[in-house]
Amino acid sequence: MGKIHELSTQVSNQISAGEVIERPASVVKELVENSLDAGASQIRIQVKDGGMSLITVSDNGSGIASDDIPLAFARHATSKIVTSADLFKIGTLGFRGEALASIGAVAKVTMTTSTKDGLGDTAVVEGGEMVKREKTSQPQGTTITVRDLFYNTPARLKYMKSVQTELSHIADIVDRIALGHPDIAFTLVNDTKTLFATVGNKDWRQTIAAIYGNSVAQALLPISGDTLDYQVHGYIAKPEVTRASRNFISLLINGRYIKNYALNKALIEGYGTKLMVGRYPVAVVAIQMDPLLVDVNVHPTKQEVRLSKEEELTDLLTKLVAEQLGTARLVPNALTNL
Numbered sequence: 527m528g529k530i531h532e533l534s535t536q537v538s539n540q541i542s543a544g545e546v547i548e549r550p551a552s553v554v555k556e557l558v559e560n561s562l563d564a565g566a567s568q569i570r571i572q573v574k575d576g577g578m579s580l581i582t583v584s585d586n587g588s589g590i591a592s593d594d595i596p597l598a599f600a601r602h603a604t605s606k607i608v609t610s611a612d613l614f615k616i617g618t619l620g621f622r623g624e625a626l627a628s629i630g631a632v633a634k635v636t637m638t639t640s641t642k643d644g645l646g647d648t649a650v651v652e653g654g655e656m657v658k659r660e661k662t663s664q665p666q667g668t669t670i671t672v673r674d675l676f677y678n679t680p681a682r683l684k685y686m687k688s689v690q691t692e693l694s695h696i697a698d699i700v701d702r703i704a705l706g707h708p709d710i711a712f713t714l715v716n717d718t719k720t721l722f723a724t725v726g727n728k729d730w731r732q733t734i735a736a737i738y739g740n741s742v743a744q745a746l747l748p749i750s751g752d753t754l755d756y757q758v759h760g761y762i763a764k765p766e767v768t769r770a771s772r773n774f775i776s777l778l779i780n781g782r783y784i785k786n787y788a789l790n791k792a793l794i795e796g797y798g799t800k801l802m803v804g805r806y807p808v809a810v811v812a813i814q815m816d817p818l819l820v821d822v823n824v825h826p827t828k829q830e831v832r833l834s835k836e837e838e839l840t841d842l843l844t845k846l847v848a849e850q851l852g853t854a855r856l857v858p859n860a861l862t863n864l
């Protein structure tokens with residue numbers, strides 16, 4: 527008899543949860559991205575105790591058909607891609623089919639969903655097991671409530687920081703997603719207090735004002751431009767309005783909030799000597815490109831990307847910022863002569 531055996535679904539889901547779901551903010555990110563993929567125009571997020579005891583994300587998106595509910599919680603089950611060719615042209619935020627399986631493995635999850643106003647479904651998954659299914663009546667859309675995150679993974683639970691720290695990670699991710707989607711109404715509620723609400727009327731300045739306040743919104747300058755491969759639109763704050771960290775630069779690629787050091791650096795470089803040492807800009811920049819040029823399948827959290835023509839994009843970013851701020855002469859010629 528050999529010693530090797532396949533792991534149970536529950537154990538393998540817990541393993542992938544370890545990668546995908548690092549903390550409450552990861553749950554919020556995955557659920558909100560699912561709501562965006564479902565075409566929602568309104569997304570409401572409520573959390574308690576920094577998301578440790580409760581996270582609820584409600585949307586008015588497509589909803590999930592009854593028959594699909596068990597699959598929604600199964601690993602590597604997705605409605606978003608089919609073939610391996612699809613992996614090279616991903617047009618949705620999700621595609622790995624891991625998030626709900628992972629969350630369901632390490633928390634107590636209630637999903638209420640309906641594909642049209644009226645009859646829908648409620649399903650409860652705890653520690654990877656579907657423990658309840660029933661028909662319920664609700665408007666079209668999906669509400670997912672996640673309770674007692676990491677209740678069955680004590681090592682991860684111990685690693686959680688203070689309520690305040692976890693809440694700030696949640697606010698950070700929701701802020702950035704909302705900043706990049708002025709066409710969607712977001713509401714973030716901590717316990718019973720609304721932290722911010724955007725109206726979703728496509729007015730980008732108004733959206734930025736709702737999140738960063740009026741003083742930032744009044745200091746915004748538009749940037750916009752393209753190369754053969756990239757289109758860039760966004761707002762940067764005048765150098766008078768700066769922050770002590772890079773956390774106020776939000777970059778979105780094809781609607782996905784991403785982390786990319788080189789792009790951040792390129793944007794900062796456009797400010798030339800106008801930024802004081804240790805100060806960083808406030809900026810929201812949406813980049814559109816052919817999905818073929820970007821690989822989002824780098825890490826399970828999909829926040830890191832690899833760009834095929836990164837330099838073309840970094841040069842464009844620096845140039846657009848420098849032109850808008852009149853710093854073009856302050857940055858190296860190679861970057862401005864594009």
Ligand code: ADP
Pocket residue numbers: 556560561564585587588589590597598599603604605606619620621622623624625626627667668
């Ligand atoms: P992925 O997003 O990578 O497909 P998930 O585990 O996040 O994987 O979700 C599994 C599937 O459940 C999705 O492909 C989608 O069909 C469905 N789903 C999840 N959340 C929602 C939602 N809020 N509205 C509609 N469908 C959803």
Ligand code: MG
Pocket residue numbers: 556559560619620621623625626
């Ligand atoms: Mg998803």
